[in-house]
Amino acid sequence: VIVYGRNPVVEALRGWRAQAVSDIWATAAAAREPWLGGVAVRVVAAAQIEQRCGSPTHQGVCADAGPYPYRGADEILARTDPLIVALDQVQDPQNLGSICRSAECVGAAGVVILDRRAAAVTPAVCKASAGAVEHVRVARVRNLADFLADARRAGCWCYGASAPAYEDGANGHRGPGQQRCAHARRAAVVPYDEPDYKGGVVLVLGSEGRGLRPRVASQCDQLVALPQLGRVQSLGVSAAAAALLYEILQDRGGG
Amino acid sequence: VIVYGRNPVVEALRGWRAQAVSDIWATAAAAREPWLGGVAVRVVAAAQIEQRCGSPTHQGVCADAGPYPYRGADEILARTDPLIVALDQVQDPQNLGSICRSAECVGAAGVVILDRRAAAVTPAVCKASAGAVEHVRVARVRNLADFLADARRAGCWCYGASAPAYEDGANGHRGPGQQRCAHARRAAVVPYDEPDYKGGVVLVLGSEGRGLRPRVASQCDQLVALPQLGRVQSLGVSAAAAALLYEILQDRGGG
Numbered sequence: 439v440i441v442y443g444r445n446p447v448v449e450a451l452r453g454w455r456a457q458a459v460s461d462i463w464a465t466a467a468a469a470r471e472p473w474l475g476g477v478a479v480r481v482v483a484a485a486q487i488e489q490r491c492g493s494p495t496h497q498g499v500c501a502d503a504g505p506y507p508y509r510g511a512d513e514i515l516a517r518t519d520p521l522i523v524a525l526d527q528v529q530d531p532q533n534l535g536s537i538c539r540s541a542e543c544v545g546a547a548g549v550v551i552l553d554r555r556a557a558a559v560t561p562a563v564c565k566a567s568a569g570a571v572e573h574v575r576v577a578r579v580r581n582l583a584d585f586l587a588d589a590r591r592a593g594c595w596c597y598g599a600s601a602p603a604y605e606d607g608a609n610g611h612r613g614p615g616q617q618r619c620a621h622a623r624r625a626a627v628v629p630y631d632e633p634d635y636k637g638g639v640v641l642v643l644g645s646e647g648r649g650l651r652p653r654v655a656s657q658c659d660q661l662v663a664l665p666q667l668g669r670v671q672s673l674g675v676s677a678a679a680a681a682l683l684y685e686i687l688q689d690r691g692g693g
Numbered sequence: 694v695i696v697y698g699r700n701p702v703v704e705a706l707r708g709w710r711a712q713a714v715s716d717i718w719a720t721a722a723a724a725r726e727p728w729l730g731g732v733a734v735r736v737v738a739a740a741q742i743e744q745r746c747g748s749p750t751h752q753g754v755c756a757d758a759g760p761y762p763y764r765g766a767d768e769i770l771a772r773t774d775p776l777i778v779a780l781d782q783v784q785d786p787q788n789l790g791s792i793c794r795s796a797e798c799v800g801a802a803g804v805v806i807l808d809r810r811a812a813a814v815t816p817a818v819c820k821a822s823a824g825a826v827e828h829v830r831v832a833r834v835r836n837l838a839d840f841l842a843d844a845r846r847a848g849c850w851c852y853g854a855s856a857p858a859y860e861d862g863a864n865g866h867r868g869p870g871q872q873r874c875a876h877a878r879r880a881a882v883v884p885y886d887e888p889d890y891k892g893g894v895v896l897v898l899g900s901e902g903r904g905l906r907p908r909v910a911s912q913c914d915q916l917v918a919l920p921q922l923g924r925v926q927s928l929g930v931s932a933a934a935a936a937l938l939y940e941i942l943q944d945r946g947g948g
Contacts, residue, residue, distance in 0.1 A: 449925060539932065542923035542925055543921050568925060568929070570925045570927070666798050667942075668797035668829070669704075670797055670828060672794065673795060674795070674935075676791070676935075677798075677931060677935035680936045683936070684919060684940070685939070687920065
């Protein structure tokens with residue numbers, strides 16, 4: 439797998455798959471900059487880098503870093519009082535990258551994503567995460583509701599971001615705020631700053647278009663809602679993730 | 694100007710430039726969906742919509758909505774106890790769109806951007822904002838430091854997001870956290886949850902690569918920093934905006 443861009447390459451060299459980085463290509467200008475830290479690179483033309491990585495946003499550098507080293511969900515759950523982000527069918531690589539980046543910044547134990555019908559950790563996601571995926575654990579699971587059940591058995595509390603908080607569908611603003619939570623069979627919707635987020639916590643975020651699926655929402659202990667004062671009532675999922683993660687971090691006394 | 698995508702078109706029809714929307718084109722499938730609310734559209738092939746708007750992400754609909762209706766910075770400052778977001782050379786349309794969307798969601802009085810060396814409100818920004826730019830005021834100014842001086846004279850407190858909080862440069866993680874704030878000639882750096890954000894507030898965010906420029910930082914009353922617990926120490930500017938805006942909203946008792 440060819441990762442590209444300055445941060446992704448630099449962080450790949452510092453992260454878990456550092457030993458897997460086999461080749462680095464850089465333009466003459468990029469090779470002269472200090473951020474590669476004296477690592478041996480092959481100096482090539484920018485066009486060759488673009489051809490190799492398939493993106494024009496390579497910033498003059500790319501590297502063969504091997505496959506992305508997914509971790510096990512068990513490993514993430516085994517951390518002490520973990521803060522975990524679980525994503526239900528998030529499709530957009532920009533959103534996945536941004537959420538991984540925010541998760542890494544708040545010291546989350548890991549990010550859990552679906553192995554189907556969801557964005558995987560592609561080079562575009564590495565780029566969007568500014569290399570944060572090299573340091574935050576990312577696990578893929580087959581079934582998110584089952585993972586949440588495991589997490590609850592392990593002592594975690596699962597908080598689902600209430601759909602109006604990050605609805606992206608064209609009708610996201612049409613109904614009253616709670617309408618789309620009718621699918622939540624047992625979890626109550628509370629303001630996002632009401633729960634006590636100490637201990638093991640899983641923050642569950644739904645897809646850009648449809649929010650949490652019913653079976654996933656039903657595995658949440660509570661649904662949490664960010665206030666929406668505007669007319670659009672449609673916070674982006676990565677913005678919602680950042681606002682919720684920093685509230686959780688603050689509540690946990692971190693920082 | 695051709696706006697495209699479901700949310701941007703629907704919100705253009707509900708926002709300030711609703712009267713300027715002269716033509717709407719939609720695919721047969723999109724025209725049948727309820728979200729256009731019975732507005733008259735020209736049914737065309739998807740290829741024609743893509744040709745007209747220049748993007749494949751049109752979701753089957755585009756509209757000629759006239760030029761984006763920028764507002765005056767004075768108008769934004771004249772609001773009672775305004776919450777204002779000011780952007781110093783934010784370049785990425787995705788970031789500008791996401792920040793406008795978050796600003797609209799927290800009920801901000803407006804977003805102030807530079808008229809040069811910064812992303813303007815293009816159709817791609819409308820799309821990234823999910824149409825929020827049709828409802829939140831956006832003003833362009835020539836000089837951001839001058840705007841901040843005006844804001845302070847008008848009684849606002851200006852808070853600059855400390856550079857490490859959203860650094861995007863390859864070296865963002867290299868130095869100690871406060872190093873990049875050396876340019877701040879008089880503003881102290883405090884944890885983001887320390888200030889009292891009531892009254893008129895301007896939140897100032899810097900560019901993806903370099904943070905706040907010295908002259909802009911010098912016009913801030915305080916610099917505020919989000920905790921960075923990870924190894925990358927590099928929160929994205931739109932994620933930082935969301936985390937800070939919701940903290941400010943909470944402190945103001947909103948929501």
